[in-house]
Amino acid sequence: MRKRGRRGASIQKTIQSAATPVFALNDRRLLTLFNAGCEALTGWTAEDVLGEQCDYAGDDNPSHVTAVTTALCPPPEVFSGGATASVPAEILHRDGHCLAKQIHFVPLRDAEGHVLSVVGLITERDLVNVIEAPLSQRMHAEVAALRNALRSRYGVKSVVARTPAMLRVLQQVEMARRGMSPVLLRGERGVGKEHLARVIHTESETRNRSFVPLDCRTLPEFEVRQTLRRLFSRDPDDRRPESTLSTALQPGTLFLQHVEALSRDLQEFVAKELAGDSPRLSVRILAGTQVDLASAVENESCRQDLYFRLTALEIAIPPLRERIEEIPLLAQVFLEERNRGAETQRSGLSEDVLRQFAEYRWPGNLDELAAVVGEAWAAAATPQIQAADLPFRFRTGRDAQDSTGDDAVRVMPLEEFLAAAERDEIERVLELCRHNRSRAAALLGMNRPKLYRRMEALGLVAGDEVDDAISTSSKPVSSEDEAHEGKDN
DSSP states (O other), rough: OHHHHHHHHHHHHHHHHHSOOEEEEEEEBBBEEEEEHHHHHOOOOHHHHHBBBBSSSOOOOOOTHHHHHHOOOOOOHHHHHHEEEEEEEEOOOOOOEEEEEEEEEEEHHHHHHOOEEEEEEEEOOHHHHHHOHHHHHHHHEEEEEHHHHHHHOOOOOOOOOOHHHHHHHHHHHHHHHTTSSSSSEEEEEEEEEEEEEHHHHHHTTTTTTEEEEEETTTTTTHHHHHHHHHSSSSOOOOOOOGSSSSGGGGGEEEEEGGGGGGGGHHHHHHHHHHHTTTTTOOOOOEEEEEOOOOHHTTOOOOTTHHHHTTTTTTOOOOOOOGGGGGGHHHHHHHHHHHHOOSOOOOOOEOHHHHHHHHHHHTTTHHHHHHHHHHHHHOSSSSSSOOGGGHHHHHHHHHHHHHOOOOHHHOOOHHHHHHHHHHHHHHHHHHHHTTTOOHHHHHTTTTTTTHHHHHHHHHTTOHHHHHHHHTTTSSSOOOOHHHHHHHHHH
């Protein structure tokens, strides 16, 4: 028995010290083995990674341990089906350079077929195996390779770009992150304006201070005004030296979402601050808009001086329908974001799903794609998302586009369009006010009886409820009644 024990110890010691990279995970995806070959390959030590959980996701930050743990995670099918797999992998070394490798995963099962552990062996990449790998595994490796390439070339993280239009956007983002001039990000709803603004912030010299998003359309004007004055102007009653404040709490970048919604006097205030006519903290301005500000200047809804201050660099972000070839990669990114930290893991999307994604027009752009992938991820019963897992609203939207054509889908009678827009705005403001209709009416610039009449016309309330509301509208509304209104409604 002693002789056998010594042999076992010798094999374990051999694996630990071998130059061939070998690692292992248990059934909870925790790393239990990380030998000398893995240490030399990745720049991380066993002490750094043992006990860390591996998610089937991506990470392009070489200074964080997840850069290696995500690269070593086997496809979910290895755990669920107990099958061996040989997959392409992009392994990010701790010093930042990327290694194209092949990982061979072998599950170790008990007598009942349950996977107890998975052993991984890292070798040089085999191009034949790459071509024959399942689509989801190829997408996983391709996303990792593309992210690393974009990080090396443009110095940006968390952005997926391959089309010429998006590569031009990244060139402009690279210019923006190297300076402190204002930047205007223009694009349709959901194209990722705030995300790119955060990328510019985190990769610029303001990265150690806070990113402050300010929605000029949603917030009441007095809150926008108060926030702008607090950010730009020193409070004379605040005698604390700036050095006593945590650097992370000091504002570094202000992102004005829907900047066109600023009132004229606030536009003048921001324009003067950008011109340096008054003392202010060192806050960089980034702005986002869905409209053409040049046209807004012509119709006098936007001040010309603000327009010129904001458009020193203007970045036009293309809609998702103009980035068709990037949709599979973006969908894989959103899926892997859902995998991060989750007990359940998904490997990718079926070819049928990706075909439907390519045919769809995506009116909600990236936000809609992320929502659809997230709902499908939650509904899927297998590691790979199938067409049956797609949410109902996506399938109905796709069918509508297929049956009526894209142009017909985008065209709506004007009265119907205005009613729909009004209904959406009232519902949004009610939700914002927690269904306190007095406050909602004030925000919408009308009295409560008029709000009730509009809600009745739009089918949001019944007629008898409107009569009751109008009959009581002459009564003073106490603070207690107002507090309870949201609960009652």
